[in-house]
Amino acid sequence: MPIETLAHEIGKIAQNDGNYQTSIPQLSLYRRSVKTEPMHCIYGLGLGITAQGAKQVTLGEQVIAYGPGQSLLTTVDLPVVAHVTRANLAEPFLGMMLTLDASVLMQLATEMDLPPLPREQAPRVISLSPLEAPLLDALTRLVQLLNEPRHITTIAPLIQREIMVRLLSGPHGPYLRQLVAAGSPSHQIAQAMAWLKQNFSRDVLMDQLAARVHMSPSTFRQHFRTLTGMSPVQYQRQLRLQEARQLMLNQALDASSTAARVGYESASQFSRDYSRLFGAPPQRDIKRMQHLSDGRGMQSAS
Structure with a gap:
């Protein structure tokens, strides 16, 4: 099954620019008709697929560019910078993100006859791999299932288990098994x-x-x-600042209240850290984010 089939199925549901949370809770779809600005976001345990267009993800000094025919796996919650690098009206960016269940992965890993992990296997929390045909087929069937609402509760978990089995036994497998071991x-x-x-x-x-x-x-x-x-302290700081941004966007909190809410004792230190991460002080950044949201839809896409 070609990647164009998956793009077609995503496009039938995501007909306008935006993020689509589907009736399969773990599955989100994305569409963008223009390239986007780099956006700070959190990637959790999940599989990201670009069916059409291209995207770039930055973790620390690691820059990953991926497009159709590739799959991006993240095994832990990671603060990353992501943006769509190829999209237009004729061929919009079309993507999907499937959140994975760590407990199911652990169960499957114990049930499967998997080879031992190589001792020299370097740990990795984000990996890029070619999208193998059986995995692409399962992902396409999962998206197609959205057209059969009455079967979602019974069939979706079966396809998701198949996807996790194929991930564990495929190129991403060693990194998933390191996570659950x-x-x-x-x-x-x-x-x-x-x-x-x-x-x-x-x-x-x-x-x-x-x-x-x-x-x-x-x-x-x-x-x-x-x-x-990054260091544990840097990781905690990014979690705080990401949450602060969401609080100010969604609850209209001021910077001082937000700083205290996310654990900062000093509002001025909060403002300095915020500016360093997001490129502008809190008030100016939130106005810019609101303008982007009102004018072109949300920027982040997986």
Whole structure:
């Protein structure tokens, strides 16, 4: 089944620019008819597909460009910068994001007869791979299922399990298995990142967080930076600032109230960090975001 079939199925549902949360809760579709500005966002455990057009994702110093025929897997919550690099009215960007269930992945990994992980296998939290035909076929069938609402609750979980089986046994498999292998450094760092996501507004000593996941402070910092391209403190700061931006956009909070809400004791420090990450002070950035949203729809797309 060619990638053009998947693009056609996405385009039938996403007929105008925007983000489409579908009746399959884990599946989102995206359409853009123009290239977009780089946008800070969080990618969780999931599979991103560009069916038409092209996109670029930046994690730290790592820049990943991908288009039709490729799949992008992220295994933990990652603050990234993403933007659509090829799109026009005749051939808009068409993409999808499928969120994956870590507990189902873990169960499937124990049931499958998978080869042992190579000792030299380098850990990775984001990976790009060619989109193999069986996986493309399953993804296309999942999108097509949206046209049969009465079958979604029974068939969608089966197709999603098939997709996860194919991911575990395909090129992305080693990175997923590192994530779900209890006791592996990737698994321990993923646990720490999940804790930080739930408690980003709390003041926490990183040595205490290292102890929480049973690692020495130096090993914890080394593995964290290897996996994410940033330190634990930088990761927590990005989580705080991403949440702050959403609060100001969606709840019309002022900068001082928002700073306190996300864990900052100093409003001026919050403003400095915010400007450094987003390129403008809070008030100016929010006005720009509102203008982009009103004028051309939301910018982020997976």
